[in-house]
Amino acid sequence: MRTFLLSVLCLGVLAAMTNPVSAHDHEGHDCNLDFKMNDIDGNEVDLEDYEGKVVLIVNTASKCGLTRQYSDLEKLYGKYKDQGLVVLGFPCNQFGGQEPGSDADVKKFCSTKYDVSFPMMSKVKVNGDDAAPIYKKLTGTELEPAGDGEISWNFEKFVIDREGQAVARFSPRTIPLDEDLVKVIEAELAK
Incomplete structure (x- = not known):
């Protein structure tokens, strides 16, 4: 019995040493997806679950002159999701009060007006002391090309690579x- 247990222990150690590093092992790895947040239905989402995919993060609003970008975000998602693209929408009411409704209101608007099928998160702040940690x-x-600093308006876009690294930022007016x-x-999808 003792030999059996020792064999099992050795096999376990060997397996642990030979297994590839999982997406959640971040020692020495600075990941922009290392956050847990709520989705639009109030369910906790570990954003690290999206590591291994290319992620487009966008702060959204329902009553903005740029709101029609939902349509193109959905087209982009539909075209590339099978290759590994995920679009994450983060509703925000910090710009002109253009996202005043509840999460349920936002979800209804997105699904009925734009047939949004990409993941939508719970409303967040993107600037200031109360900004969501990911922001x-x-x-x-x-x-590049938009630089750093506070979010300038609704529909600012960040591209995150498959390893969780931010690789690009685009202004709100970039469709x-x-x-x-x-x-x-x-x-990024080709990598």
Whole structure:
């Protein structure tokens, strides 16, 4: 029996030593997805679950002149989701009070007006002391072409690579199907 237990223990140690590092092992790995947040239905989501995919993070609003970008975000998601793209929408009411409703209101609007199928998160703040931690991290990173610093308006976009690293930031007026944005996404998907 003792030999059996020793054999099992040795096999376990050997397996642990030969297994590849999982997506959640971040020792020495600075990951922009190392956060837990609530989705639009109030369920906790570990954003690290999206590591291994290319993630487009967008702060959204339902009553903005740029709200029609939901349509192009959905087209982008539909075209590339099978290749590993995830779009994450983060509703925010910090810009002109253009997202005043509850999470349920936002969900209804997105699903009925734009047939949004990509994941939507619970409303957050993206600027200031109360900003969601993921936004504090993203806005503190110098990224081309939009730079760093506070979010300027609704529909600012961040591209996160498969390893959880922020690789690009685009201004609100950059439409989701913009050639430069699509090139960055396609390049990251190809890796």
